Amino acid sequence: MTHSMIACEEAQRLASERLDGALAAAQAALLDAHLAACADCRAVATDLARLRTATARLPALTPSRDLWDGIAARLATPVVPLRATRATRMRPSVRRLAAAAVIMVAATAGGTWMIATRSANRMSQPVAGPRLRPQLVAVADQKGIAAYEDAIAHLRDIVARRRGDLDAKTIAVLDTNLKVIDHAIAECAAALAADPASTVLAEQLNRVYDAKLALLRSAALLPSHT
Amino acid sequence: MQALPQPVTLDQLRVDDAVLAARGDRRAFERLYRDHVARIFTLCVRMVGERARAEELTQDVFVRAWEKLEQFRGNAAFGTWLHRLAVNVVLNDRQSEKRRRDRHDDGVGDMDALSHGEVRPLALPELGIDLEAAIAALPPGARQVFVLHDIEGYTHEEIAAMLGVGSGGCKAQLHRARMLLRAALNR
Numbered sequence: 001m002t003h004s005m006i007a008c009e010e011a012q013r014l015a016s017e018r019l020d021g022a023l024a025a026a027q028a029a030l031l032d033a034h035l036a037a038c039a040d041c042r043a044v045a046t047d048l049a050r051l052r053t054a055t056a057r058l059p060a061l062t063p064s065r066d067l068w069d070g071i072a073a074r075l076a077t078p079v080v081p082l083r084a085t086r087a088t089r090m091r092p093s094v095r096r097l098a099a100a101a102v103i104m105v106a107a108t109a110g111g112t113w114m115i116a117t118r119s120a121n122r123m124s125q126p127v128a129g130p131r132l133r134p135q136l137v138a139v140a141d142q143k144g145i146a147a148y149e150d151a152i153a154h155l156r157d158i159v160a161r162r163r164g165d166l167d168a169k170t171i172a173v174l175d176t177n178l179k180v181i182d183h184a185i186a187e188c189a190a191a192l193a194a195d196p197a198s199t200v201l202a203e204q205l206n207r208v209y210d211a212k213l214a215l216l217r218s219a220a221l222l223p224s225h226t
Numbered sequence: 227m228q229a230l231p232q233p234v235t236l237d238q239l240r241v242d243d244a245v246l247a248a249r250g251d252r253r254a255f256e257r258l259y260r261d262h263v264a265r266i267f268t269l270c271v272r273m274v275g276e277r278a279r280a281e282e283l284t285q286d287v288f289v290r291a292w293e294k295l296e297q298f299r300g301n302a303a304f305g306t307w308l309h310r311l312a313v314n315v316v317l318n319d320r321q322s323e324k325r326r327r328d329r330h331d332d333g334v335g336d337m338d339a340l341s342h343g344e345v346r347p348l349a350l351p352e353l354g355i356d357l358e359a360a361i362a363a364l365p366p367g368a369r370q371v372f373v374l375h376d377i378e379g380y381t382h383e384e385i386a387a388m389l390g391v392g393s394g395g396c397k398a399q400l401h402r403a404r405m406l407l408r409a410a411l412n413r
Contacts, residue, residue, distance in 0.1 A: 012401075012405065013401050016400070016401040016404050016405075017397065017401070020375075020382075044405075044408065047408050047412075048404055048408065051357075051404060051407055051408060051411070052376065052404075054357055055357065055376050055377060056376075058357065058358070058377065060264045060265060060268045061264070061267060061268045061271055061272075061358075062263075062264050062267065063263070063267050063277075063280075063281050063284060064277065064281070065281070067259075067263065067267075067281060067284055067285050067288075068256060068259055068260075070285050071259065071285050071288045071289055071292075072252065072256070074285070074289045075252065075255075075289065075292050165253055220242075221242050221245075221246070223246055223249060223250075223251045223254070
Protein backbone atom coordinates (compact mmCIF):
# COMPACT_ATOMS: atom_id res chain seq x y z
CA MET A 1 0.00 0.00 0.00
CA THR A 2 1.21 3.55 -0.68
CA HIS A 3 0.05 6.78 0.86
CA SER A 4 1.35 10.24 0.20
CA MET A 5 4.24 9.31 -2.08
CA ILE A 6 6.02 6.68 0.01
CA ALA A 7 5.26 3.01 0.55
CA CYS A 8 4.37 1.55 3.93
CA GLU A 9 7.69 -0.29 4.20
CA GLU A 10 9.59 2.95 3.66
CA ALA A 11 7.33 4.80 6.09
CA GLN A 12 7.97 2.20 8.79
CA ARG A 13 11.72 2.39 8.20
CA LEU A 14 11.55 6.17 8.57
CA ALA A 15 9.40 5.82 11.70
CA SER A 16 12.11 3.60 13.16
CA GLU A 17 14.87 6.04 12.23
CA ARG A 18 12.94 8.95 13.72
CA LEU A 19 13.17 7.24 17.11
CA ASP A 20 16.92 7.82 16.89
CA GLY A 21 16.50 11.46 15.90
CA ALA A 22 18.10 10.86 12.52
CA LEU A 23 15.44 12.12 10.17
CA ALA A 24 15.88 15.09 7.83
CA ALA A 25 13.04 17.61 7.63
CA ALA A 26 11.97 16.50 4.15
CA GLN A 27 11.84 12.84 5.23
CA ALA A 28 9.92 13.77 8.36
CA ALA A 29 7.36 15.62 6.25
CA LEU A 30 6.91 12.62 3.96
CA LEU A 31 6.54 10.33 6.95
CA ASP A 32 4.00 12.57 8.65
CA ALA A 33 1.96 12.82 5.47
CA HIS A 34 1.98 9.05 5.15
CA LEU A 35 1.06 8.47 8.78
CA ALA A 36 -1.85 10.90 8.50
CA ALA A 37 -3.35 8.72 5.81
CA CYS A 38 -2.33 5.20 6.96
CA ALA A 39 -3.72 3.71 10.17
CA ASP A 40 -1.53 0.58 9.95
CA CYS A 41 1.70 2.58 9.81
CA ARG A 42 0.48 4.86 12.61
CA ALA A 43 0.03 1.75 14.74
CA VAL A 44 3.51 0.54 13.80
CA ALA A 45 5.05 3.92 14.67
CA THR A 46 3.23 3.94 18.00
CA ASP A 47 4.33 0.39 18.80
CA LEU A 48 7.97 1.11 17.91
CA ALA A 49 8.00 4.13 20.21
CA ARG A 50 6.48 2.12 23.06
CA LEU A 51 8.92 -0.69 22.42
CA ARG A 52 11.78 1.78 22.72
CA THR A 53 10.40 3.01 26.05
CA ALA A 54 9.95 -0.53 27.37
CA THR A 55 13.49 -1.45 26.29
CA ALA A 56 14.94 1.48 28.20
CA ARG A 57 13.23 0.17 31.36
CA LEU A 58 14.57 -3.38 31.17
CA PRO A 59 16.22 -4.26 34.49
CA ALA A 60 19.70 -5.69 34.98
CA LEU A 61 19.89 -9.49 35.08
CA THR A 62 21.91 -11.64 37.46
CA PRO A 63 23.62 -14.99 36.90
CA SER A 64 22.00 -18.07 38.41
CA ARG A 65 25.10 -18.67 40.55
CA ASP A 66 28.16 -16.86 41.86
CA LEU A 67 30.68 -16.97 39.04
CA TRP A 68 33.64 -15.78 41.12
CA ASP A 69 35.02 -19.19 42.09
CA GLY A 70 35.22 -20.22 38.45
CA ILE A 71 36.96 -16.96 37.59
CA ALA A 72 39.39 -17.12 40.52
CA ALA A 73 40.41 -20.64 39.55
CA ARG A 74 41.40 -19.39 36.11
CA LEU A 75 43.42 -16.37 37.18
CA ALA A 76 47.11 -16.90 36.58
CA THR A 77 49.31 -16.84 39.68
CA PRO A 78 51.02 -13.46 39.97
CA VAL A 79 54.70 -13.49 39.03
CA VAL A 80 55.66 -11.98 42.39
CA PRO A 81 54.39 -13.99 45.40
CA LEU A 82 51.99 -11.97 47.54
CA ARG A 83 54.13 -12.29 50.71
CA ALA A 84 57.14 -10.92 48.86
CA THR A 85 54.95 -8.17 47.48
CA ARG A 86 53.88 -7.13 50.96
CA ALA A 87 57.43 -7.25 52.27
CA THR A 88 58.78 -5.05 49.51
CA ARG A 89 55.86 -2.73 48.97
CA MET A 90 53.57 -2.43 51.91
CA ARG A 91 55.64 -2.67 55.04
CA PRO A 92 58.36 -0.19 54.05
CA SER A 93 55.62 2.16 52.96
CA VAL A 94 53.96 1.98 56.37
CA ARG A 95 57.32 2.23 58.16
CA ARG A 96 58.24 5.30 56.17
CA LEU A 97 54.90 6.84 57.05
CA ALA A 98 55.42 5.97 60.70
CA ALA A 99 58.89 7.52 60.73
CA ALA A 100 57.62 10.61 58.94
CA ALA A 101 54.74 10.91 61.36
CA VAL A 102 56.97 10.62 64.42
CA ILE A 103 59.43 13.19 63.07
CA MET A 104 56.62 15.51 62.10
CA VAL A 105 54.87 15.18 65.44
CA ALA A 106 58.12 15.73 67.37
CA ALA A 107 58.79 18.86 65.35
CA THR A 108 55.20 19.97 65.78
CA ALA A 109 55.21 19.43 69.51
CA GLY A 110 58.51 21.31 69.94
CA GLY A 111 57.36 24.07 67.65
CA THR A 112 54.04 24.33 69.38
CA TRP A 113 55.67 24.61 72.78
CA MET A 114 58.01 27.37 71.57
CA ILE A 115 55.24 29.23 69.79
CA ALA A 116 52.88 28.94 72.72
CA THR A 117 55.60 30.26 75.05
CA ARG A 118 56.36 33.16 72.72
CA SER A 119 52.66 33.84 72.32
CA ALA A 120 52.18 34.03 76.05
CA ASN A 121 55.00 36.59 76.26
CA ARG A 122 53.73 38.51 73.28
CA MET A 123 50.16 38.63 74.57
CA SER A 124 51.37 40.71 77.49
CA GLN A 125 52.94 43.26 75.11
CA PRO A 126 50.97 46.10 73.47
CA VAL A 127 49.87 45.48 69.91
CA ALA A 128 50.64 48.25 67.42
CA GLY A 129 47.57 47.73 65.24
CA PRO A 130 45.31 45.16 63.64
CA ARG A 131 47.38 42.24 62.42
CA LEU A 132 46.81 40.92 58.95
CA ARG A 133 45.47 37.40 59.03
CA PRO A 134 47.11 35.61 56.12
CA GLN A 135 45.29 32.99 54.18
CA LEU A 136 46.53 30.06 56.23
CA VAL A 137 44.60 31.16 59.25
CA ALA A 138 41.38 30.72 57.32
CA VAL A 139 42.21 27.05 56.93
CA ALA A 140 42.43 26.75 60.69
CA ASP A 141 39.02 28.30 61.25
CA GLN A 142 35.95 26.19 61.83
CA LYS A 143 35.02 25.99 58.15
CA GLY A 144 38.50 24.85 57.12
CA ILE A 145 38.69 22.32 59.93
CA ALA A 146 35.24 21.00 59.05
CA ALA A 147 36.41 20.38 55.47
CA TYR A 148 39.40 18.42 56.77
CA GLU A 149 37.25 16.49 59.19
CA ASP A 150 34.80 15.57 56.43
CA ALA A 151 37.59 14.21 54.26
CA ILE A 152 39.09 12.37 57.24
CA ALA A 153 35.74 10.87 58.24
CA HIS A 154 35.23 9.67 54.68
CA LEU A 155 38.65 8.02 54.57
CA ARG A 156 38.26 6.58 58.06
CA ASP A 157 35.06 4.92 56.91
CA ILE A 158 36.83 3.38 53.92
CA VAL A 159 39.76 2.22 56.05
CA ALA A 160 37.36 0.75 58.63
CA ARG A 161 35.72 -1.30 55.89
CA ARG A 162 39.14 -2.43 54.67
CA ARG A 163 40.44 -3.55 58.07
CA GLY A 164 39.67 -7.16 57.24
CA ASP A 165 41.82 -6.86 54.12
CA LEU A 166 44.93 -5.54 55.92
CA ASP A 167 47.33 -7.53 58.06
CA ALA A 168 47.45 -7.06 61.83
CA LYS A 169 50.87 -5.35 61.88
CA THR A 170 49.76 -2.79 59.34
CA ILE A 171 46.65 -2.03 61.37
CA ALA A 172 48.71 -1.70 64.57
CA VAL A 173 51.13 0.76 62.91
CA LEU A 174 48.21 2.68 61.49
CA ASP A 175 46.39 2.95 64.82
CA THR A 176 49.54 4.03 66.69
CA ASN A 177 50.27 6.77 64.16
CA LEU A 178 46.72 8.01 64.13
CA LYS A 179 46.90 8.40 67.93
CA VAL A 180 50.17 10.33 67.66
CA ILE A 181 48.75 12.59 64.97
CA ASP A 182 45.50 13.14 66.89
CA HIS A 183 47.57 14.15 69.91
CA ALA A 184 49.49 16.64 67.75
CA ILE A 185 46.22 18.04 66.35
CA ALA A 186 44.87 18.53 69.87
CA GLU A 187 48.09 20.25 70.94
CA CYS A 188 48.12 22.58 67.93
CA ALA A 189 44.44 23.38 68.31
CA ALA A 190 44.91 24.26 71.99
CA ALA A 191 47.86 26.52 71.20
CA LEU A 192 45.91 28.17 68.38
CA ALA A 193 42.99 28.76 70.73
CA ALA A 194 45.36 30.64 73.01
CA ASP A 195 46.75 32.64 70.08
CA PRO A 196 44.10 32.67 67.28
CA ALA A 197 46.06 35.21 65.22
CA SER A 198 49.17 33.05 64.89
CA THR A 199 49.79 32.12 61.28
CA VAL A 200 52.58 29.80 62.32
CA LEU A 201 50.27 27.78 64.53
CA ALA A 202 47.65 27.71 61.79
CA GLU A 203 50.25 26.40 59.39
CA GLN A 204 51.32 23.76 61.89
CA LEU A 205 47.73 22.63 62.30
CA ASN A 206 47.43 22.46 58.54
CA ARG A 207 50.48 20.24 58.29
CA VAL A 208 49.26 17.85 60.94
CA TYR A 209 45.90 17.50 59.24
CA ASP A 210 47.70 16.93 55.92
CA ALA A 211 49.76 14.18 57.54
CA LYS A 212 46.60 12.51 58.84
CA LEU A 213 44.97 12.64 55.41
CA ALA A 214 48.10 11.24 53.75
CA LEU A 215 48.28 8.37 56.24
CA LEU A 216 44.60 7.48 55.81
CA ARG A 217 44.82 7.72 52.01
CA SER A 218 47.81 5.38 52.01
CA ALA A 219 45.93 2.94 54.25
CA ALA A 220 42.87 3.10 51.97
CA LEU A 221 45.01 2.17 48.99
CA LEU A 222 47.25 -0.49 50.53
CA PRO A 223 47.14 -3.86 48.78
CA SER A 224 45.00 -6.46 50.50
CA HIS A 225 46.52 -9.04 52.80
CA THR A 226 45.69 -12.21 50.85
CA MET B 227 44.40 30.22 50.83
CA GLN B 228 46.18 26.95 50.69
CA ALA B 229 43.99 24.52 48.78
CA LEU B 230 42.27 21.94 50.92
CA PRO B 231 42.71 18.35 49.85
CA GLN B 232 39.76 16.95 47.96
CA PRO B 233 37.94 14.06 49.63
CA VAL B 234 38.54 10.73 47.94
CA THR B 235 35.31 9.48 46.42
CA LEU B 236 34.20 5.87 46.19
CA ASP B 237 34.36 6.11 42.40
CA GLN B 238 38.01 7.07 42.63
CA LEU B 239 38.63 4.07 44.83
CA ARG B 240 37.02 1.87 42.20
CA VAL B 241 39.74 3.04 39.82
CA ASP B 242 42.23 2.38 42.55
CA ASP B 243 40.87 -1.13 42.92
CA ALA B 244 41.77 -1.56 39.26
CA VAL B 245 45.28 -0.31 39.99
CA LEU B 246 45.59 -2.70 42.92
CA ALA B 247 44.24 -5.56 40.83
CA ALA B 248 46.76 -4.78 38.09
CA ARG B 249 49.47 -5.30 40.73
CA GLY B 250 48.12 -8.76 41.45
CA ASP B 251 45.63 -8.02 44.25
CA ARG B 252 42.88 -10.60 43.83
CA ARG B 253 40.68 -9.17 46.57
CA ALA B 254 40.62 -5.84 44.76
CA PHE B 255 39.76 -7.69 41.57
CA GLU B 256 37.00 -9.58 43.34
CA ARG B 257 35.56 -6.25 44.50
CA LEU B 258 35.59 -5.08 40.88
CA TYR B 259 33.87 -8.32 39.88
CA ARG B 260 31.13 -7.83 42.51
CA ASP B 261 30.57 -4.26 41.36
CA HIS B 262 30.34 -5.03 37.65
CA VAL B 263 29.14 -8.63 37.25
CA ALA B 264 25.44 -7.79 36.84
CA ARG B 265 26.05 -5.29 34.06
CA ILE B 266 28.44 -7.60 32.21
CA PHE B 267 26.19 -10.63 32.59
CA THR B 268 23.20 -8.61 31.40
CA LEU B 269 25.13 -7.53 28.31
CA CYS B 270 26.26 -11.10 27.62
CA VAL B 271 22.88 -12.75 28.07
CA ARG B 272 21.16 -10.24 25.81
CA MET B 273 23.88 -10.46 23.19
CA VAL B 274 23.88 -14.28 23.00
CA GLY B 275 20.30 -14.99 24.06
CA GLU B 276 21.24 -17.91 26.30
CA ARG B 277 21.87 -17.75 30.05
CA ALA B 278 24.26 -20.70 30.38
CA ARG B 279 26.46 -19.43 27.55
CA ALA B 280 26.24 -15.92 28.97
CA GLU B 281 27.58 -17.15 32.32
CA GLU B 282 30.54 -18.76 30.57
CA LEU B 283 31.18 -15.59 28.61
CA THR B 284 30.92 -13.46 31.75
CA GLN B 285 33.67 -15.56 33.30
CA ASP B 286 35.71 -15.21 30.11
CA VAL B 287 35.31 -11.43 30.26
CA PHE B 288 36.65 -11.18 33.82
CA VAL B 289 39.54 -13.57 33.13
CA ARG B 290 40.40 -11.52 30.05
CA ALA B 291 40.13 -8.32 32.10
CA TRP B 292 42.57 -9.73 34.67
CA GLU B 293 45.01 -10.56 31.89
CA LYS B 294 44.70 -7.12 30.30
CA LEU B 295 44.50 -4.97 33.43
CA GLU B 296 48.01 -3.66 32.84
CA GLN B 297 46.65 -1.95 29.74
CA PHE B 298 43.97 -0.11 31.73
CA ARG B 299 45.44 3.35 32.21
CA GLY B 300 42.71 4.85 34.33
CA ASN B 301 41.94 7.61 31.83
CA ALA B 302 38.45 6.16 31.36
CA ALA B 303 36.11 4.72 33.96
CA PHE B 304 36.94 1.10 34.70
CA GLY B 305 33.31 0.15 33.99
CA THR B 306 33.49 1.66 30.50
CA TRP B 307 36.75 -0.15 29.76
CA LEU B 308 35.36 -3.44 31.04
CA HIS B 309 32.12 -3.03 29.08
CA ARG B 310 33.98 -2.49 25.82
CA LEU B 311 36.15 -5.50 26.58
CA ALA B 312 33.00 -7.57 27.17
CA VAL B 313 31.53 -6.50 23.82
CA ASN B 314 34.74 -7.62 22.10
CA VAL B 315 34.75 -10.96 23.91
CA VAL B 316 31.14 -11.64 22.90
CA LEU B 317 31.65 -10.58 19.29
CA ASN B 318 34.84 -12.66 18.97
CA ASP B 319 32.99 -15.62 20.43
CA ARG B 320 30.26 -15.20 17.87
CA GLN B 321 32.77 -15.08 15.03
CA SER B 322 34.44 -18.25 16.33
CA GLU B 323 31.05 -19.89 16.62
CA LYS B 324 30.21 -18.91 13.07
CA ARG B 325 33.45 -20.35 11.82
CA ARG B 326 32.80 -23.55 13.73
CA ARG B 327 29.32 -24.01 12.36
CA ASP B 328 30.20 -22.61 8.96
CA ARG B 329 26.78 -21.27 8.38
CA HIS B 330 25.06 -17.94 8.27
CA ASP B 331 22.30 -17.52 10.81
CA ASP B 332 20.97 -14.26 9.41
CA GLY B 333 18.77 -15.34 6.55
CA VAL B 334 16.44 -12.87 4.95
CA GLY B 335 13.43 -15.09 5.37
CA ASP B 336 12.53 -13.83 8.82
CA MET B 337 11.75 -10.37 7.47
CA ASP B 338 9.30 -11.96 5.09
CA ALA B 339 7.64 -13.66 8.01
CA LEU B 340 6.54 -10.34 9.45
CA SER B 341 2.85 -9.91 9.33
CA HIS B 342 1.59 -6.55 8.21
CA GLY B 343 -1.98 -7.71 8.15
CA GLU B 344 -2.95 -7.74 11.81
CA VAL B 345 -2.31 -4.64 13.87
CA ARG B 346 -2.82 -4.84 17.63
CA PRO B 347 -1.39 -2.55 20.27
CA LEU B 348 1.45 -4.03 22.33
CA ALA B 349 0.67 -5.08 25.89
CA LEU B 350 3.70 -3.20 27.21
CA PRO B 351 3.00 -2.83 30.94
CA GLU B 352 3.62 -6.55 31.49
CA LEU B 353 6.14 -6.75 28.68
CA GLY B 354 9.36 -7.24 30.70
CA ILE B 355 9.76 -11.00 30.55
CA ASP B 356 8.17 -11.29 27.11
CA LEU B 357 10.52 -8.65 25.79
CA GLU B 358 13.58 -10.48 27.16
CA ALA B 359 12.39 -13.68 25.51
CA ALA B 360 11.67 -11.89 22.25
CA ILE B 361 15.14 -10.31 22.23
CA ALA B 362 16.68 -13.74 22.88
CA ALA B 363 14.75 -15.15 19.93
CA LEU B 364 16.02 -12.53 17.45
CA PRO B 365 18.50 -13.64 14.77
CA PRO B 366 22.01 -13.09 16.21
CA GLY B 367 23.00 -10.23 13.89
CA ALA B 368 19.83 -8.25 14.51
CA ARG B 369 19.93 -9.04 18.24
CA GLN B 370 23.46 -7.77 18.66
CA VAL B 371 22.78 -4.50 16.85
CA PHE B 372 19.55 -4.03 18.82
CA VAL B 373 21.25 -4.69 22.17
CA LEU B 374 24.26 -2.51 21.41
CA HIS B 375 22.15 0.38 20.08
CA ASP B 376 18.83 0.41 21.90
CA ILE B 377 19.96 -1.03 25.24
CA GLU B 378 23.66 -0.22 25.59
CA GLY B 379 23.57 3.13 23.81
CA TYR B 380 26.33 2.72 21.24
CA THR B 381 26.00 4.75 18.04
CA HIS B 382 25.58 3.19 14.61
CA GLU B 383 29.09 4.29 13.73
CA GLU B 384 30.56 2.61 16.83
CA ILE B 385 28.61 -0.58 16.21
CA ALA B 386 29.55 -0.61 12.53
CA ALA B 387 33.22 -0.36 13.52
CA MET B 388 32.87 -3.20 16.06
CA LEU B 389 31.12 -5.46 13.57
CA GLY B 390 33.15 -4.46 10.53
CA VAL B 391 30.07 -3.44 8.54
CA GLY B 392 28.75 -0.15 7.15
CA SER B 393 26.50 2.07 9.25
CA GLY B 394 23.74 1.63 6.66
CA GLY B 395 23.73 -2.12 7.24
CA CYS B 396 23.71 -1.47 10.96
CA LYS B 397 20.61 0.75 10.65
CA ALA B 398 18.89 -1.87 8.53
CA GLN B 399 19.58 -4.55 11.15
CA LEU B 400 18.22 -2.31 13.89
CA HIS B 401 14.98 -1.65 12.02
CA ARG B 402 14.70 -5.34 11.28
CA ALA B 403 15.16 -6.20 14.96
CA ARG B 404 12.54 -3.70 16.07
CA MET B 405 10.00 -4.97 13.54
CA LEU B 406 10.68 -8.58 14.53
CA LEU B 407 10.23 -7.70 18.18
CA ARG B 408 6.99 -5.93 17.44
CA ALA B 409 5.75 -8.93 15.49
CA ALA B 410 6.81 -11.36 18.24
CA LEU B 411 5.11 -9.35 20.96
CA ASN B 412 1.94 -8.98 18.91
CA ARG B 413 1.49 -12.72 18.60
